[in-house]
Amino acid sequence: MTKTSKKKATIYDLSVLSGSSPSTVSAVLNGTWQKRRIKESTAALIRDLAETHQYTANRQARGLRSSRSGLIGLLLPVHDNRYFSSMAQTFEAHVRSKGQCPIVVSASRDPEEERKTAETLISYSIDELFICGATDPDGVHEVCETVGLKHINIDLPGTKVPSVISDNYQGGRMLTEAIIRHFPADQPLRPDELYLFGGRDDHASRERIRGFRAVKRELLGEDPDGCIQPTGYAPNNARLAFEAFYEKHGKLPRGVFINSSINFEGLLRFMAGHPHENFADLTVGCYDYDPFASFLPFPVIMIRQDVEGMITKAFEVIEEGRPQPRIHLISPELVQPRTALTGPLDALKDIG
Amino acid sequence: MTKTSKKKATIYDLSVLSGSSPSTVSAVLNGTWQKRRIKESTAALIRDLAETHQYTANRQARGLRSSRSGLIGLLLPVHDNRYFSSMAQTFEAHVRSKGQCPIVVSASRDPEEERKTAETLISYSIDELFICGATDPDGVHEVCETVGLKHINIDLPGTKVPSVISDNYQGGRMLTEAIIRHFPADQPLRPDELYLFGGRDDHASRERIRGFRAVKRELLGEDPDGCIQPTGYAPNNARLAFEAFYEKHGKLPRGVFINSSINFEGLLRFMAGHPHENFADLTVGCYDYDPFASFLPFPVIMIRQDVEGMITKAFEVIEEGRPQPRIHLISPELVQPRTALTGPLDALKDIG
DNA sequence: CTTGTTTGCACAATCGATGGTGCAAAGACT
DNA sequence: AGTCTTTGCACCATCGATTGTGCAAACAAG
Structure with a gap:
């Protein structure tokens, strides 16, 4: 095993190996290198080194500098409930498809817990927060607002930011x-x-x-x-x-x-x-x-309830610049007795 | 509203306000101040300021410096399944009681996805990883091992680290x-x-x-x-x-x-x-x-399956210094027809 | 050959918290 | 008063990545 083990490679390591400066390495690996007019050959070299040394950026460092973390939070009442866990599942898929990292936390329908949980997430510099089924959405809003964190309500409406709820x-x-x-x-x-x-x-x-x-x-x-x-x-x-x-x-x-x-x-x-x-x-x-x-x-x-529809709508709305605190109603569906519907699980590959 | 809004207070802000140095503020607020022989009165002043300005530490900064994040990860196959979501619920309670932050992510039973997800979590410097129901636990082990991340298998066993599984x-x-x-x-x-x-x-x-x-x-x-x-x-x-x-x-x-x-x-x-x-x-x-x-x-x-028992055992085992890669079996329970058992949800307060 | 422009990159400050080290002031002791 | 301790804290480097700025070399234009 090479010296790769035990300690993760940093841009400084790659900088030494490649003979370029750390900033060049950084630029190459985060995609801003064109803007910085880095030679294609230099970039290729660095990408190569990154590959062989299994470089992955330290997100804490990146987040600290850029005050963004790549984390998107979902605040749930509880996990172990079919409705909310399918919320989590759907949410996760959406977040991942945006190249970010989902972080799902429950707060037991307790307003105090909800606020504290939001605070915790904020201390990790999450980029957005989806507040689902909160007992006190406006309380959570307060703590988001003071730090300028984008957020939206799902399932239970608040009055300060948009809400996407079931009709x-x-x-x-x-x-x-x-x-x-x-x-x-x-x-x-x-x-x-x-x-x-x-x-x-x-x-x-x-x-x-x-x-x-x-x-x-x-x-x-x-x-x-x-x-x-x-x-x-x-x-x-x-x-x-x-x-x-x-x-x-x-x-x-x-x-x-x-x-x-x-x-x-x-x-x-x-x-x-x-x-x-x-x-x-x-x-x-x-x-x-x-x-x-x-x-x-x-x-x-x-x-x-149309979980997929709600999550999709919520992502749409939260992307808007200054969304109005209106309520978006999503129609649920009536299911007759003895009906086995498919769910998000059916999307999984399972080659038995 | 005071100037508190929009930007979170840092130890530097409090340092100016209190007339102490940033390091003193840091020590007071992270509990190491006794060791640093900070006067009780100084500490009290700083705690007060922190309170009124709603200071909370920036965890990315702390994590960067200390290379610990306070995050503990749980890797699941899927969320929307009663068994795994109750895993999540139980796991979360345990992690919170340790004063850390749970981060639960699913990887769809896909070995490649499992490894990539673990990598992502690692890039956030998580402190421990619980690998639950992974299709390829040893694959995930590899990526944990190279960065020295403590981890353990649940539900499906691996061969490299301890596993806590149902019998x-x-x-x-x-x-x-x-x-x-x-x-x-x-x-x-x-x-x-x-x-x-x-x-x-x-x-x-x-x-x-x-x-x-x-x-x-x-x-x-x-x-x-x-x-x-x-x-x-x-x-x-x-x-x-x-x-x-x-x-x-x-x-x-x-x-x-x-x-x-x-x-x-x-x-x-x-x-x-x-x-x-x-x-x-x-x-x-x-x-x-x-x-x-x-x-x-x-x-x-x-x-x-005894989810509570498995999670509890897993936490015990992972705390051990150099745990052997043995398998810990947890006995499941037979449930007769027409039985409605209580679950983690019953612990929630609900004052109707 | 000089001046101007573009290319390609290095430098250094910065994000916020931590922790080792050093040092002045206060107190203890002779 | 002089020396030795202890107390109480400030200073500064550091974690790893980002980004504004500066500047030499290469090239183009006159």
Whole structure:
């Protein structure tokens, strides 16, 4: 093994080896050499040396000097959720295709944590920040703003910079209508048989609930307040709500609108403790898509949010010079029961 | 707003404001000030200024000087998979608790991509790298080794550094046995009725298959080679395998061992095109856990790998000075049908 | 052969933090 | 008062890359 090992080559090493100055080496290797009128032969020599010595630039040094890092951040509530992890997957692909490095971090839906996490990312001089599903997007905005960091909201809107979000009102309407229409005309759903569980007081939940209530009134004529059960996002709280309902009525509602797949897990936990027959006449609509959920023993109608569309839009908007803080709505898609959609994973090569 | 805005405060700013030298400011703010015999009052003053001016250290500068970045990397095959995303979630919590910054990146199971991704992370001077589910762990090892970067394998073993992996042989045995025993004694499974689908020629698949075959021979006395269908990880390949089987036999096997939840999605795709009755007598064992899958209309026995245990072990091992390249096996857990387990998400606060 | 222009590159400052070294002032001791 | 310690901090080189500027050599024009 040559002296290559253990210590990475720097432009100074290559400078000695090539007989050129460090600045020349730098220029050659970062592509600005034409502008600096470096001879093609000199450039070729240096590129060659770089190759054989496996030179790669020290990004910390580059970042320090240029105050750019090549890092683009994505702030998520959590990783282990199908929706957000597909956000991460899609985001990563986009960032990589721009030749930059994605850095995905979660902040547990905690406003304080969100801000601190953003601060940390900023201390690494990230170039842009995508704020996804943040509980307090404007709080994060503050810390970005003071250092002039480009940022954008996804999934939950803020008021200071553009937001790309799912059309939750429309999605809520679609899903509610689909649930109602799923019941045969001779056994129609009564208003007090259609409940909504999960979500809390965030923009997405509010919009979905608004859509739910509007459609319910339009199609069923009525919408008792008690049918809305915003239990938060924790699966166990949702479970408790189902348990409570069951205690009181001896059964579940025939129609259930569940605010997210995480809440849906609350229903699963309920199911684990109750026999099959409780679910014979149940139709669920879930505002999230999960292929396994789609094949449960009762009809599950789902909403798939257009993650690819949102990320694409977000990149478009963030590239604009001075984007207005408007909200860009991306339409979600209704998924009928027993449907196995393809996802980003299908793009992977797998030569078995 | 004070002059604080737009540009981050540096130790030089604080140095001017406090009347001390930059090195003093640096020492105070990075905790080495006692060693440098800085007066408590001086330190207090500087801390105060730092506070009011919202100073945070520029990590690129610090990293450049100290050749450490505070970043710890996790290399994943993909994000949008329950197993790997819970890896990410758990990993992140551990790293944060050490006061460092997690950086999670996926490399699509592509050896070339894995190496390039590692190179990129290295160029940011990450301090440690956790290589999870890599197709070619030893390839990644090479690039880590040349720069002296601490690293460890998770989920799929390498031969050069320690590996923390699931006990796939044992898990394969458990799952196979559970499938067989799930059939009533009066309608026992025949050897040619128990198939394995999915996976490819990686260590995990091989071990699971070894466990599968061993138990099959022990309990059913025989194990025709045709019962092993390593279709790779792509859902669609698995689907095609199911379709092919169905074409040939007019039904599915009664017992199916599926190598991963991703492959399981292949079965879902098959199901979407076939009526319910094809699954009346089906029992599935899946080497992965997904709560929704656990409640499908046919019995689904699952294996949950101990992600928390693996990550914890990995951190322990990587802290050791010169760890031997041995393999640490972590036992997975058998999950009976219709079971909704809790996960990392349950730790989140959610005050609805 | 002189003057002007272009080519090709070297020099040196800079980004922000770190840490070894040196040195004045304050205190201890004789 | 003189010497020795200790205290408290400033100075400066350094990490590796970027970039504005300067300048000699090569070449062109007159």
